Amino acid sequence: MAAIPEAAEPPVDRAAAILAARCASCHGAQAPAGGVRADTPAALLGVQHGVRWVTPGHLDESRLFEVVGSTSPTPRHRLTEAEVEILRAWISSAGR
Numbered sequence: 734m735a736a737i738p739e740a741a742e743p744p745v746d747r748a749a750a751i752l753a754a755r756c757a758s759c760h761g762a763q764a765p766a767g768g769v770r771a772d773t774p775a776a777l778l779g780v781q782h783g784v785r786w787v788t789p790g791h792l793d794e795s796r797l798f799e800v801v802g803s804t805s806p807t808p809r810h811r812l813t814e815a816e817v818e819i820l821r822a823w824i825s826s827a828g829r
């Protein structure tokens with residue numbers, strides 16, 4: 734797996750690395766699983782499949798963590814705590 738970028742890098746770049754390494758294989762532009770694009774930060778913003786998965790600046794309104802996380806019921810959606818923290822930091826920073 735690709736190394737997680739240094740903390741000094743912008744949250745959006747660190748999030749992009751995680752999505753590319755952990756999500757893009759199933760959620761890319763071509764036939765994304767579940768009809769949801771999750772291969773880049775930009776792809777995750779906005780309403781997809783009737784749900785707003787990521788709302789920049791609003792962790793509580795970002796339903797992404799109902800699907801992915803360290804204790805996700807679906808093994809393919811299980812991330813490490815460090816990866817989850819990076820995605821949370823990206824959303825908290827209003828997507829920057």
Ligand code: HEC
Nearest residue numbers: 755756758759760766767769771782786800801807809810
């Ligand atoms: C091995 C393939 C695979 C990987 C890797 C994967 N997913 Fe999924 N994902 C699926 C499938 C298949 C579905 C369809 C619903 C289900 O069976 O869980 C899905 C569904 C979803 C959904 C919609 C759930 C719903 O209730 O509609 C989201 C959001 C999602 N994935 C995000 C992600 C993110 C973010 C990552 C990376 C951390 C990721 N997925 C990694 C296969 C994958």
